[in-house]
Amino acid sequence: MGAEFTRHVRRNLVAYIALLPMAAVVIFAYLGTMAWSVRLSFSSSKLLPRNDFVGFAQYVTLFDTSRWLTSLGNLAVIAFFFLLICFVLGCLLAIFIDQNVRAESLFRTVFLYPYAMSFVVAGLIWQWILNPDLGIQATMRGFGFSGFVLDWVVNPRMVLYAVILATVWHGSGLVMALILAGLRGIDGEIWRATRIDGIPAWRVYLSIVLPMLRPMIITSLVLLSISIVKMYDVVVAMTNGGPGTASEVPAKFIMDNLFERANIGLATAASTVMLITVLLVMAPVIYSQYFRKSGRAA
Amino acid sequence: MIAMKQMVAVSAIALAAATGIARAEEPLNAEVIHWWTSGGESAAIAVFADAFNAAGGKWVDNAVAGGSAARSAAINRIIGGDPSTAALFNTSRQYHEIIGEGLLNDIDAVASKNDWDKVLPAPIANAVKVDGKYYAAPVNIHMPLWIWYSVAALDKAGIDKPPETMEQFLADLDKLKAAGIIPLALGGQRWQENSLFSAVLTNVGGAKLWTSVYGDKDEAAIRSPEFRKVIETFVSLKPYVDQASQGRNWNDATALLIKDEAGFQVMGDWAKGEFKQANKEIGKDYGCIPGLRPDAPYVLGGDVFVFPKTDDAEQVKAQHLLVEIMTDPDVQVKFNNLKGSIPIRSDVDVSSLDACAQLGMKIMSDPARQVPDASQMMEEFVYGSVQDIVTELWNTPMTVDQAIDRFEKALKG
Amino acid sequence: MMPQAKPAAAAKRPLTYQEVWGRAGIYAFLGVLALFFLLPLYVMLVTSFKSMDEIRLGLIFSLPQQFTVDAWVKAWTSACTGLECTGLRVGFGNSVKILLPSVVFSILLGALNGYALSFWKVKGANVLFACLLLGSFIPYQVFIYPLVRVYAQTGIYGSLPGIVLTHVIFGMPVMTLLFRNYYSGLPVELFKAARIDGAGFWKIFIAIILPMSVPIAIVAVIMQVTAIWNDFLLGLVFAGRENLPMTVQLNNIVNTTTGERAYNVNMAATVLTSLVPLAVYLLSGRWFVRGIASGAVKG
Incomplete structure (x- = not known):
């Protein structure tokens, strides 16, 4: 066993060396930081890290903080609708563009360009367009529709949908690009076969094509999930968490406590909770998608 | 052309540096991190920069928009071992922990030379003095809870003189509403809602309730009928704010007064800058009310500069020169006139200040009316929770009892 | 990359009535969404070419009446950050x-x-x-x-x-x-x-x-x-x-x-x-x- 392992290492020695930078980054930057922040979540750290131990006190405080609970709930709502709408819209766009439309590259560019803009820009510009005093509502009223109401950014019950609107605008082009790429890779034979059988196109897409695009779908959902879990800039630019705490999100809670409120202990407790949640949700996805059948590398 | 000149200047400096000519009279470099990026603020900090440069220093400006971004940049630089010469903070507890960690230089030498114990108002001195040593140079006193009004709007609503009591104020709000004017201009942002609440607390509850709730965190005071009345009054103000207030910037709210579309606004004295820019005159176009009771407390907020730890003698020299210049009486008057605040010392010539600032100076001369800003009486995270409660109270149908419970929990920890 | 054979475009025969409507539907869908996606860019661009006087009128969707590049010049060369006015x-x-x-x-x-x-x-x-x-x-x-x-x-x-x-x-x-x-x-x-x-x-x-x-x-x-x-x-x-x-x-x-x-x-x-x-x-x-x-x- 030992000799065999030595031989294995010797044969692949350069590969081990080549992966050292990655190992260093994972161990020091990622695992090290995670461990460090988990450690701090059990301390009473305020503005600067402290080395004491206060048990689960920060977690108790955290789940007793209504703003944190609101943030979690908001993230769930935003993530659900964001992923759903981005996915459906991205698929529809890709399928429609794939029908040999004219000016295909123009459409593709139009749907993809928001992804090139930063989240800050997405938040600022939609905040402006949805602002009742300046944007669509004011314009419609200017045309004489005095009863027209579009007050999402200022309405506590609708503000999350304003945020979702901006993020969908930003992200659905990415899904479109990925799905479109997938569609281009599908064998044309399928269409011939199904047409002979008289199966309607929508059913072919739903029950044959989409399942074939599973890797694309998973990858796009993973990329979108990364951005939604970290979502901070767009909310700050658009609503700064308001009205009240109606559009607060966990990343903003962490950021505010880390800096504005000088409460590192609570912030790291919050980020630990996020980390565990991500682990629980994402680990099975990542495992099944990227490792289960990676027979060649392992 | 300008670029050309700059290039010449740069190459001259480079040449001088390379040849070592300028070595003997190299100016004292001082890098200052601050968040004063807007027009009026820039003009104000330019007063410091110019005075510092005139005194033989070289001001290196490092502006980062947004208070918390600028402060965390400063703290990261301190932790990273590459601190700036000076950094801006609010007159609060924001910097007390870095003092405790020994990361700031004290400025006792300059303070005792200039007799700060005598010239600074007590709440300000308390905020910058830790364990008997001065660690921060206060540069201004902002009173964050002035009540501003539009003369024309009040006229239109048939209000002949500005309110002097809370009852009159509430009655005036009704009159404004009846006249179709926005009674209360508010920007629906956490800190502005919190300012409004603080104004209700100081004007309904007075100095005593302010310090016993926020300072002593006294349970009896939190559960007292007076504090309950404060919350009820605050909630009763909701109908006087227009629908579009949500997310509005404070200066856009001030603009409503400038355009005579709104009657009152609770805002710090920096609002004056907006009125001045719009060429409005105190007394004729707009007015300021310091409080709604004869003994209304004057809340002392403001800004301070701190000086990160360094052993470099040149840097320490630069730090001390900065302190001297920033607190110099003449510089103080000039700076505060542009910033909208009032000078930190009582021994300055007030004649060049505007009427509102002079009124503020007069009220402040009575120590009984000086109270510290809420941020000086509690740690930042406590104050953060308090602001969360206030914004939820304002934006959700929270009951008074729930609010009181949450205040108690947040303040008592 | 050659276009694959697709259900709607496979044949060269004249399109049926139904197919014409289908094509129209596709373009309508893409067109409407394209407008939605372009709206922010449009607002940014027209606003950047307006003067502040025009912006104060509050019509954010209208085209600039007086086209000016002042804002661009200012943003690039002279917008201020604190005391430094060097633009972007x-x-x-x-x-x-x-x-x-x-x-x-x-x-x-x-x-x-x-x-x-x-x-x-x-x-x-x-x-x-x-x-x-x-x-x-x-x-x-x-x-x-x-x-x-x-x-x-x-x-x-x-x-x-x-x-x-x-x-x-x-x-x-x-x-x-x-x-x-x-x-x-x-x-x-x-x-x-x-x-x-x-x-x-x-x-x-x-x-x-x-x-x-x-x-x-x-x-x-x-x-x-x-x-x-x-x-x-x-x-x-x-x-x-x-x-x-x-x-x-x-x-x-x-x-x-x-x-x-x-x-x-x-x-x-x-x-x-x-x-x-x-x-x-x-x-x-x-x-x-x-x-x-x-x-x-x-x-």
Whole structure:
């Protein structure tokens, strides 16, 4: 066993060396930081890290903080609708563009360009367009529709949908690009076969094509999930968490406590909770998608 | 052309540096991190920069928009071992922990030379003095809870003189509403809602309730009928704010007064800058009310500069020169006139200040009316929770009892 | 890339009535959504060409009555950040300085990781990779303090190498993911043949794998240019005063807390700041889809 392992290492020695930078980054930057922040979540750290131990006190405080609970709930709502709408819209766009439309590259560019803009820009510009005093509502009223109401950014019950609107605008082009790429890779034979059988196109897409695009779908959902879990800039630019705490999100809670409120202990407790949640949700996805059948590398 | 000149200047400096000519009279470099990026603020900090440069220093400006971004940049630089010469903070507890960690230089030498114990108002001195040593140079006193009004709007609503009591104020709000004017201009942002609440607390509850709730965190005071009345009054103000207030910037709210579309606004004295820019005159176009009771407390907020730890003698020299210049009486008057605040010392010539600032100076001369800003009486995270409660109270149908419970929990920890 | 045979466009016969309506429906759907997607860009552009007098009228969707480029000139050359009124010029240069090495290093490292992960047997590599992927979900904010500490001790805090290293670290998960999946789709026979010929790790990487990586490298460039150029937080914290990127200046210009908001300057500054990633997308949009299609994200 030992000799065999030595031989294995010797044969692949350069590969081990080549992966050292990655190992260093994972161990020091990622695992090290995670461990460090988990450690701090059990301390009473305020503005600067402290080395004491206060048990689960920060977690108790955290789940007793209504703003944190609101943030979690908001993230769930935003993530659900964001992923759903981005996915459906991205698929529809890709399928429609794939029908040999004219000016295909123009459409593709139009749907993809928001992804090139930063989240800050997405938040600022939609905040402006949805602002009742300046944007669509004011314009419609200017045309004489005095009863027209579009007050999402200022309405506590609708503000999350304003945020979702901006993020969908930003992200659905990415899904479109990925799905479109997938569609281009599908064998044309399928269409011939199904047409002979008289199966309607929508059913072919739903029950044959989409399942074939599973890797694309998973990858796009993973990329979108990364951005939604970290979502901070767009909310700050658009609503700064308001009205009240109606559009607060966990990343903003962490950021505010880390800096504005000088409460590192609570912030790291919050980020630990996020980390565990991500682990629980994402680990099975990542495992099944990227490792289960990676027979060649392992 | 300008670029050309700059290039010449740069190459001259480079040449001088390379040849070592300028070595003997190299100016004292001082890098200052601050968040004063807007027009009026820039003009104000330019007063410091110019005075510092005139005194033989070289001001290196490092502006980062947004208070918390600028402060965390400063703290990261301190932790990273590459601190700036000076950094801006609010007159609060924001910097007390870095003092405790020994990361700031004290400025006792300059303070005792200039007799700060005598010239600074007590709440300000308390905020910058830790364990008997001065660690921060206060540069201004902002009173964050002035009540501003539009003369024309009040006229239109048939209000002949500005309110002097809370009852009159509430009655005036009704009159404004009846006249179709926005009674209360508010920007629906956490800190502005919190300012409004603080104004209700100081004007309904007075100095005593302010310090016993926020300072002593006294349970009896939190559960007292007076504090309950404060919350009820605050909630009763909701109908006087227009629908579009949500997310509005404070200066856009001030603009409503400038355009005579709104009657009152609770805002710090920096609002004056907006009125001045719009060429409005105190007394004729707009007015300021310091409080709604004869003994209304004057809340002392403001800004301070701190000086990160360094052993470099040149840097320490630069730090001390900065302190001297920033607190110099003449510089103080000039700076505060542009910033909208009032000078930190009582021994300055007030004649060049505007009427509102002079009124503020007069009220402040009575120590009984000086109270510290809420941020000086509690740690930042406590104050953060308090602001969360206030914004939820304002934006959700929270009951008074729930609010009181949450205040108690947040303040008592 | 040849268009595949598709249900609606397969035949050359005249379209039936139903098919005409179908086509119309497709264009209507795409057209309406295109308008929705273009609306923000339209608002930004028309606003940036208006004067403040016109903006005060509050008609944000109307075309500028008096077309002026003043706001653009101001945003580029003279908008103020504190006492310095140099516009976005300086930040643009800084962003380029940060962008180029960060993109090159992060992509090379991503390719190297992907190659080692998919063609070589390294024990524990997949566990490392899983950790890396999970790490990408953690908000950046959590990393800041420890990284500042470590950087300070190594003396790269607040310097160009510091910010470049930071971008390489945070770009690593997605870059590694992209290249690993792309390489998994390459025929393994190529690799085996090279091994039998006696080619070593680096020789195979440089002579065989890298030349085949162009499609995915384009995808990687697009994603990294976008991410690094649009970064604000890391640049603010790690770049140091001399290298602050354009987004930090944009924030300073847009987020001034007092005075009348110069919306036209803000919009011009925003568009200027977005130009680099936008240009990259416009110029290489077709390559993006093509690169992904070539197997980039297959599992």
